[in-house]
Amino acid sequence: MDISCQFATSLHSPEHIAVAEQLGYHRAWLHDTPAQSPDVWAMLATAAERTHRIGLAPGVLVPTLRHPMVNASGAATLAALAPGRVALAFGTGFNGTRALGAPPATWSYLSTYVRTVRGLLRGDTVEWEGVPLRMMHPGTNAPQRPVDIPVLVSALGPKGLAVTHEIADGLFSVNGETAHAHEFAWAALGIHGTVLGEDEPLNSPRIRAAAGPGNALAYHAAYEFGGDPTALPGGRAWLDAVSAHPRTERHLAVHDQHLIGLNAADDAAWNAGSWQAITATTVTATPDRIRDTLSAYAQDGITEIVYQPTGPDIPGELERFITIAGDVQLKPS
Known part of the structure; x- marks a missing residue:
């Protein structure tokens, strides 16, 4: 592979x-x-x-x-x-x-x-x-x-x-x-x-920067493809932040910082617990777990x-x- x-x-x-x-x-x-x-x-x-x-x-x-x-x-x-x-x-x-x-x-x-x-x-x-x-x-x-x-x-x-x-x-x-x-x-x-480093918390500043944008992708995709962002941790806070914008400008709120950093809605979701989804929405894990995941992808x-x-x-x-x-x-x- x-x-x-x-x-x-x-x-x-x-x-x-x-x-x-x-x-x-x-x-x-x-x-x-x-x-x-x-x-x-x-x-x-x-x-x-x-x-x-x-x-x-x-x-x-x-x-x-x-x-x-x-x-x-x-x-x-x-x-x-x-x-x-x-x-x-x-x-x-x-x-x-x-x-x-x-x-x-x-x-x-x-x-x-x-x-x-x-x-x-x-x-x-x-x-x-x-x-x-x-x-x-x-x-x-x-x-x-x-x-x-x-x-x-x-x-x-x-x-x-x-x-x-x-x-x-x-x-x-x-x-x-x-x-x-x-x-x-x-x-x-x-x-x-x-x-993940040994005993590194998922809501650490490093994880927020390194895995937060990939995690936010799940919220962006759910919104754009007819899913329900509120089904994700912190999703209600994310959707409320996006919905606060005029409907004609919501695409700007959703896609700001896409896969680069966290935008205002992503940040609101993070503070409401979106980081809890990171191990499901991204390949964020210990070295052994990442190897297992990649091996499964190969299979x-x-x-x-x-x-x-x-x-x-x-x-x-x-x-x-x-x-x-x-x-x-x-x-x-």
């Missing part, structure tokens, strides 16, 4: 990716979240110049944010800077779209979009919105087509899984969803959390763990996790 990492894209991401390479991580994924992050392609290109081995990938690209030619050109540029190290992942959009007050893409739109990007990278003339397109980059502006870059799709539910089987090389899962991993030769799973068919560190000590979180994860050698059954 490969051990990779992901980051909420920041101006420090290139240096964090360089640290991850030194520590032995397989690949680094950067979020495509323009409402709170610098441009994902710019940060990946900078990381390419600072690294030599580690894989580089946007994860995940949201089709409604860019014309397909823009992402095809960005992918080809990165492939020129980091030959053989690039992958792509696409999704319908969570924070990337909802923080803009916009809906996610439909699965039919994503399917057409990904096919178009892949066709462009092959050097095909494709049609987009009734207009023929082709990458016309001369030799000094992009690698010669075809540009062979593998693609994952982030999907939950039957429609998304069916599209993933049709158009992608593998599945990108989140939130512990492993039920369909065995259907794919490449199944990546994004996780959050931190390694479920996960072939790539994608760990996202948060807090003020990203290098330290990366080192603590890979020290433990490196001991897990099980392959999916």
Whole structure:
């Protein structure tokens, strides 16, 4: 099982990716979240110049944010800077779209979009919105087509899984969803959390910074996907804080600091006890428990763990996790 990492894209991401390479991580994924992050392609290109081995990938690209030619050109540029190290992942959009007050893409739109990007990278003339397109980059502006870059799709539910089987090389899962991993030769799973120190309380300031944002994701997702945040510890305080905002601005309250820190609603929930859910919503545990969890993921068919560190000590979180994860050698059954 490969051990990779992901980051909420920041101006420090290139240096964090360089640290991850030194520590032995397989690949680094950067979020495509323009409402709170610098441009994902710019940060990946900078990381390419600072690294030599580690894989580089946007994860995940949201089709409604860019014309397909823009992402095809960005992918080809990165492939020129980091030959053989690039992958792509696409999704319908969570924070990337909802923080803009916009809906996610439909699965039919994503399917057409990904096919178009892949066709462009092959050097095909494709049609987009009734207009023929082709990458016309001369030799000094992009690698010669075809540009062979593998693609994952982030999907939950039957429609998304069916599209993933049709158009992608593998599945990108989140939130512990492993039920369909065995259907794919490449199944990546994004996780959050931190390694617990001996007798370290779950509500400590370090755990709040290192695992709090991953825990808050459960509240954000419950709200956006029709769940009930009040079913989670501290959920009533979280929902009351969000509901205090005008309805037209609640997406700003929900997605502020998404997977970076705790926003005002997340903080209210934390003070009301949301930290009690951390061992269920994130992979926050003792070293032995983390090894057991990763081994179980491997048995479920996960072939790539994608760990996202948060807090003020990203290098330290990366080192603590890979020290433990490196001991897990099980392959999916």
